[in-house]
Amino acid sequence: MCCAHWLTAAVKAEDLGTDVERARERGKLYNDPEGRHGTMSYFLDLFIATCDKRVLAKDLAQRTADDYRRDIVPLKKYLGKLLPTQVSPKIVQDYLDLGKELSRSVRANRERACLSACISWMIRNDHGNINVNPCMRASGIKRNTETKRERYVEDVEFNGVYTHAPKMVRAMMDLVYSTLQRPEDIIGWGPWSIKNKDNGRVIRNKQGKRGATVDIAITPSLDAVVRALQSEQEKESDGKVTSISQPLIHTLKGEQYTYDGLCSMFRRAQVAAREEIPALKDMPPWGFYDLKGKGATDMWRSGVPIELIQLLCGHKDKRTTEIYIKARWRETAAPNAVQIGA
Numbered sequence: 001m002c003c004a005h006w007l008t009a010a011v012k013a014e015d016l017g018t019d020v021e022r023a024r025e026r027g028k029l030y031n032d033p034e035g036r037h038g039t040m041s042y043f044l045d046l047f048i049a050t051c052d053k054r055v056l057a058k059d060l061a062q063r064t065a066d067d068y069r070r071d072i073v074p075l076k077k078y079l080g081k082l083l084p085t086q087v088s089p090k091i092v093q094d095y096l097d098l099g100k101e102l103s104r105s106v107r108a109n110r111e112r113a114c115l116s117a118c119i120s121w122m123i124r125n126d127h128g129n130i131n132v133n134p135c136m137r138a139s140g141i142k143r144n145t146e147t148k149r150e151r152y153v154e155d156v157e158f159n160g161v162y163t164h165a166p167k168m169v170r171a172m173m174d175l176v177y178s179t180l181q182r183p184e185d186i187i188g189w190g191p192w193s194i195k196n197k198d199n200g201r202v203i204r205n206k207q208g209k210r211g212a213t214v215d216i217a218i219t220p221s222l223d224a225v226v227r228a229l230q231s232e233q234e235k236e237s238d239g240k241v242t243s244i245s246q247p248l249i250h251t252l253k254g255e256q257y258t259y260d261g262l263c264s265m266f267r268r269a270q271v272a273a274r275e276e277i278p279a280l281k282d283m284p285p286w287g288f289y290d291l292k293g294k295g296a297t298d299m300w301r302s303g304v305p306i307e308l309i310q311l312l313c314g315h316k317d318k319r320t321t322e323i324y325i326k327a328r329w330r331e332t333a334a335p336n337a338v339q340i341g342a
């Protein structure tokens with residue numbers, strides 16, 4: 001039997017549906033055993049609960065809600081005990097500057113954006129007795145400078161790291177390079193992502209960032225990667241049916257890897273490649289996203305029409321794809337060959 005859960009705050013009742021865990025979390029906020037009511041920690045948690053509600057209503061992407069949930073963790077540590085009226089532009093700028101000092105400039109920018117979204121929501125709903133967002137540029141905030149992603153991974157770098165990477169990292173490298181999809185999307189792929197279409201098979205991916213759905217043809221080379229992963233699943237399941245529910249990229253327990261976990265393994269493979277391959281001893285670091293750029297650039301260099309690359313990337317505008325590629329590859333300009341006096 002299914003029952004709905006209701007939470008009452010003051011004179012307002014909130015229908016939480018049948019999700020017991022969500023009802024408990026909301027209850028903790030209202031009961032407030034730690035005395036956080038009215039602090040930024042309280043409102044950040046309430047903001048996330050509201051985001052979850054918007055996801056259920058299909059008014060917010062799940063990926064955005066997940067990003068916000070990650071971003072509030074350091075925000076709560078830094079300003080969780082403050083009242084909303086105490087969060088000044090100076091405090092926000094100090095947070096950005098600290099992020100820069102700790103070599104996490106980009107992450108600090110993303111967290112500022114999360115804080116700004118939370119405070120805008122508070123203003124719209126008359127929470128916290130504030131009417132100005134201290135995170136906006138109009139308040140004098142200067143975000144950390146972000147360097148455009150222009151890294152082109154050379155073949156020798158790819159092959160060197162590949163040989164030192166564990167099995168699942170190699171598979172991720174192959175899938176990102178071949179499909180040009182976001183690594184965060186790929187780690188969620190499983191048997192359920194493979195569909196029959198037009199007398200063939202495709203990987204159907206709903207892109208978490210743009211929401212576009214892309215059907216990627218399973219070519220012989222991509223099929224070899226997928227079949228190797230499925231074979232690995234069958235060996236690990238030992239004849240059981242558990243492989244059906246396992247993602248393609250999975251831990252020894254058959255569970256989905258976290259993106260941070262895969263990146264950590266990837267960095268270790270790069271360290272090993274630098275130590276053991278003389279030609280790579282000064283290799284700059286690179287990530288899975290750089291393989292997405294390498295794949296798109298290599299397709300363009302081999303003559304694949306830009307429109308097909310755009311379709312695979314899920315870009316709405318062809319100019320976005322052109323910038324994405326050409327930021328990584330510059331044509332060599334010929335010098336002036338005209339002789340003086342000729």
